[in-house]
Amino acid sequence: MKIDVIYEKGTLCEFKYSPLYEMFCAMHVLSSPEHHLHRKQWVQKVQEKIDNKFLQDIVKFGEHTNQYCIVMDFCNLFEECNDLSIPSAIEFLSNVSIYKINRIFKDYEKRLSHKEYLFFLDLLKRFYVEVFQEELKYIEPIITRVLKREAVLGREKGIFNLVDTIHERIKLSDEKIVFIKNKEYVVNREKLKCITIYSSTFISPHLMIGIMGDNLYLTHLIDLGSYEKESPLDLEKTLKALGDNTRLKILKEISKKGKSTQELSKILSISEAAVSKALKIMQEGNLVIKERRGNYIIYSINSTEIDYIPYKIYEYIMMT
Incomplete structure (x- = not known):
């Protein structure tokens, strides 16, 4: 759902809360917990709660989806994934053809069979019911509150100055935005039509970016205050x-x-x-x-x- 919208000199900036996106982030952490120590206690709690076969399925399917990073693109391409509740969003995805799904996976040189896609949808349903439904009650108000605060800062500072504060690996100049990950990703500021900002309590310390045409997708990281000073x-x-x-x-x-x-x-x-x-x-x-x-x-x-x-x-x- 859209929390707020800012329009500045030809560029639209949307602040979106997507419960499905946050669930994908949670599954990413669970499939690759070693790099997300701020969520160590949560991972341990979930591992104790669910059966080993279910946990193995989550980790194994993470291998098909780059630890669920690929399916996060669903929220960039399908508005229904943002606007609907998680059960309704999963129902929507069940009616999306495997051809459209594999157009997304093709960008990552991967593909899913129809059987694998159905397995994935069942995995989402079970994870929501057994794990994430209860978690959402706690984190949803935090995420929406933070997004509203970010929108206020965007109006005060300007949207590009706000983008510059999202992560240490973002470098801003008058002409471009540079994102430093495994390599440099460069976006021309003048060509940007829309910037979409999500928030997540799970994916810190990652810099999450999506660049699709003249659209830019970023995730603001929320620290719940439980970060443990250990090396990953x-x-x-x-x-x-x-x-x-x-x-x-x-x-x-x-x-x-x-x-x-x-x-x-x-x-x-x-x-x-x-x-x-x-x-x-x-x-x-x-x-x-x-x-x-x-x-x-x-x-x-x-x-x-x-x-x-x-x-x-x-x-x-x-x-x-």
């Missing part, structure tokens, strides 16, 4: 995986073409057991991807995770 466990595992000469050599060898443990053993002149041990640590750090090809397991570099390492380090240092 996923970042610790990644840096540990990089902190060894053999593991770095393996990454270099598989950077252009995937290789098996047998191939790596011959190239590096070490035992297959040593290669397997190194690969296990790198998998824990999410630096490698494996797939079966015939009788062999082939290991390739996870280039997306590699690209994000500087961002995650900066994110932890500047945002905690």
Whole structure:
């Protein structure tokens, strides 16, 4: 639902509260909890509440959806996902063709089968009933109150000055807005027709952006005051995986073409057991991807995770 609207020099700025978007953010945290320590207690509570099979399904489906980041685009493209209650929004999505859904997934070089999409909708229904319905009672008034406050600040400071305050990784100039993630994303200020601002209590410390044509989508992060000053466990595992000469050599060898443990053993002149041990640590750090090809397991570099390492380090240092 639209909380407020500001129109400034040809650019519309909308402040939207979407319960479905916030539920996607919650599922993102649950599928990747190591990087969201401000929600550690909530994750533990949910893990104790739901059965292991359901939790495994949530995590597994996160792998299909970039930890639910892809489906957050539903809220950018379908107004019904913002304007309706969560059960009604899920009902709306059940009538959207798989062809339209896969047009969204195609931008991320992924796709869903019809069976997988139906499974996803059932997952949403169950998560809402068992977990999120009760959570929403607490966070909904907080989110709407914050959005109203942000709208007031937008009128006072100007919408672009407000955008500049949303995250440390946003850099504003007279001509453009630069968003620094795994790479720089640049938006020309004059070409922007609409800026949509959501708020979330879950996704801190991420910079969440969506750029679709002349529309920009941003998420204001809400700190509930329970942030624990610990280093993210996923970042610790990644840096540990990089902190060894053999593991770095393996990454270099598989950077252009995937290789098996047998191939790596011959190239590096070490035992297959040593290669397997190194690969296990790198998998824990999410630096490698494996797939079966015939009788062999082939290991390739996870280039997306590699690209994000500087961002995650900066994110932890500047945002905690």
